[in-house]
Amino acid sequence: MTTGPTEVTDKPAPAAAPARGGILARVTGAGWRRPAVAVLLVLACYAPFQLVPFRVFQLTMVLVYAVALLGLNLLVGHAGQISLGHGAFMAVGAYGAAIMLDRWDVPHLVTLPAAAALAFVLGLGLGLPAVRLRGLYLALVTLAIAIFLVPLLKRFESVTGGSMGLTLAKPAPPAWTGLAEDQWLYFLALAVTVTAFLLAHGLLRSRVGRALHAVRDNETAAEVMGVRLPFYKRLAFAWSAMFAGAAGCVYTWVIGFVSPDSFAVTLSITLLAGLVVGGLGSFAGPLLGGLFVMFVPGISQDINDAAPGVIFGLLIIVVMYVAPTGLAGLAGRLARSTKRILRKE
Template identity: 75%
Template sequence: MSAPNREAVLPQETAAAVPSRIRRIARHRHRTVPVLLLLAALVAPFQLVPFRVFQLTMVFVYALALLGLNLLVGHTGQISLGHGGFFAVGSYTAAVMMDRWDVPYLLTLPAAAALAFAVGLALGVPVLRLRGLYLALVTMSIAIFLVPLLKRFGSLTGGSMGLTLAHPEAPSWTGLAQDQWLYFAALAVTAACALVNRSLLRSRVGRALHAVRDNEAAAEVMGVRPAHYKTLAFAWSAMFAGAAGAVNTWVIAFVSPDSFTVNLSIMLLAGIVIGGLGSTYGPLLGGAFVMYVPTVAQGLNEAAPNVVFGVLIIAVMYVAPTGLAGLAGRAGRSFEQIQRKK
């Protein structure tokens, strides 16, 4: 065969190899997607302006809070309208420790998570004896009474005025700007908590939570104690929300009772439902929804942003009834089927 003929064959072979590479990538997407997301997250703060970096940082903060809510709602089958309260517990724990006691901000994270866990455990014992609508109403009361409680102890919490803090500075050895340092701090905490959550769900405890979610009576027959595991799930969920609250304090450098109304709890629940209950990427997608959609709604109609926000929620749920993560999963499977047919 002459050289020109070989050159004509090579492009055809290369073109034929492309679908096989795409199929291999599709088969290994469970490993490829996290790597690509991590690479994009590492590059983003060096390519965006400070305000966009701040917005992405808040996406991680909300994703961390939704990680806990996903554990409770998506993997245990319970419902909570009070997670804004645990978020506030973590935020105020970090703020008081930093402002009143001059504790280094990094040390406030385990304290905020531990206190939120303790509060969640204490509330979980009586609360999780309820189900359905009764459980939702009782958990919502947690967020309702928290605001006046924070205002009452003004000598510690700053009352209605809240507490204004100094933003944590980036260590000099990093060479990072303040917003970039906070971004990476939020990313690191969220990634670490996601790994802990993943290990938990893959353990015997995770299987017990799924058994309780699917059929509580059958789980009890198999030796699983539903009340025990539901209480622990409530406490773990509160712990993640408390950790998110601490990181939120680092980023915002301000806490106020009016920032943690029942609307925050409703927003978080809407975020995890929109993101995808029980899914791996649901908290991240829900965090992006909680961060960006209210801003979009405000831009579309300044007079009635809540109306626009509600319409957007209805539209998303109509297009993706299993959440954005479910929509992405269906798109990936459809793409894989198309490649197999080729």
């Protein structure tokens, strides 16, 4: 049986009908993430010229906490490990920078990589418990690190300044910038924050990030697939400590003073609470958590001066009830709900 020649026509193929909700998908989908980030950066650069110095200082501290929470997010949100001693690594970076500035008169910008490297090495060593411990046992070990750090810093008074701490000079803005001191510190913190987020983004998109996710999701399956659990668990602690050390260094620049009581165990607990409220495993979580850590304790103090801790705890409960996956997850749910409603219309 033979077949005739295939008929060829010059008629153009009909254009594909636009997918239903196609424009809406582009508006509410991932395609708008980069423009949203660009708009956020423009607003961030514009803010210090419109706000009073105190508000600029508050935003600067939000950026500092965001960098610290970015490291904690790598460890808890992406590697599935737990840490109640993250404030200790922040203290390592802060005191490392402070000692370099006070004792050796090192330039401010040089202290940043040095403090981050110091915290990375200590995190690599203190990550040894993560190889054998998990869950509550690992949390207890990291909590112990945060507890003994404060008396340890007070003991070596000749180096750390003891209970009195160390007073330091803040980075002075170059004359050519025309910026005030608070604005210059803000832009330094912003530059460190953007660099940290880009570094974390690249890390999570690499082989290391895939390994961390495999460890988080199922350690047994990850080991069967060839993931070296001890290596990547320690590496997660080291990266987390590095970001905390960088945040501690910028904290020293902004405050111009460090003392052991600034890094008490409550700081570690507050950082973990801020990350959970912001959203574990999301890039927006550390930034939202930084806002929470910076502003909610002050709001709690204003609501009830006698028992701010009670108000702080109640606010956490309310946020967790409304947004079980954090504020970042709540924003995603609202976007999906809006998308469904508009589709029905």
